[in-house]
Amino acid sequence: MTAVTIELNGVKIADDVEPRQSLGDFLRDRCGLTATHLGCEHGACGACTVVLDGKATRSCLSLAVMCDGRAVQTLEGLRTDAMMERLRRHFHESHALQCGFCTPGMLIMARDILRRHSRPDAATVRHELSGQICRCTGYANIVKAIVAAGQETAQVAASEE
Ligand code: FES
Numbered sequence: 001m002t003a004v005t006i007e008l009n010g011v012k013i014a015d016d017v018e019p020r021q022s023l024g025d026f027l028r029d030r031c032g033l034t035a036t037h038l039g040c041e042h043g044a045c046g047a048c049t050v051v052l053d054g055k056a057t058r059s060c061l062s063l064a065v066m067c068d069g070r071a072v073q074t075l076e077g078l079r080t081d082a083m084m085e086r087l088r089r090h091f092h093e094s095h096a097l098q099c100g101f102c103t104p105g106m107l108i109m110a111r112d113i114l115r116r117h118s119r120p121d122a123a124t125v126r127h128e129l130s131g132q133i134c135r136c137t138g139y140a141n142i143v144k145a146i147v148a149a150g151q152e153t154a155q156v157a158a159s160e161e
Pocket residue numbers: 037038039040041042043044045046047048049058059060061
């Protein structure tokens with residue numbers, strides 16, 4: 001076992017982990033943070049996406065030991081995040097989910113896209129989402145929701161200037 005200290009959703013935690021345990025398994029099995037979904041477990045679907053040191057990262061491809069001294073955020077830690085609140089509302093209003101399995105990863109990636117692109121158009125969102133797989137929706141409403149959240153974000157930013 002290897003000792004790690006991780007800032008998890010803003011709280012420093014210390015634990016002993018198996019060197020081969022993935023971050024996704026650590027979050028779900030050890031920390032009880034089950035909003036992070038594991039689909040393919042080999043980097044292909046994006047369901048397991050979390051935020052690692054500010055960047056969207058696949059938690060099935062990262063080992064928990066690699067996160068020693070680093071900051072991890074999961075969907076649970078973004079409940080009060082303004083951008084995430086906006087995205088959740090637009091996903092709801094645009095019917096951007098069906099079974100919901102991909103949704104946590106989609107939301108984390110959507111937030112990452114909106115942090116890197118101001119007011120992205122549908123083509124940009126589609127390109128950026130190309131690593132996230134949804135088996136249900138056909139993507140149209142997911143893209144619509146993210147574009148709408150980006151427009152609202154830009155309007156809020158303009159009104160605060
Ligand atoms: S579970 Fe990590 S990319 Fe599919």
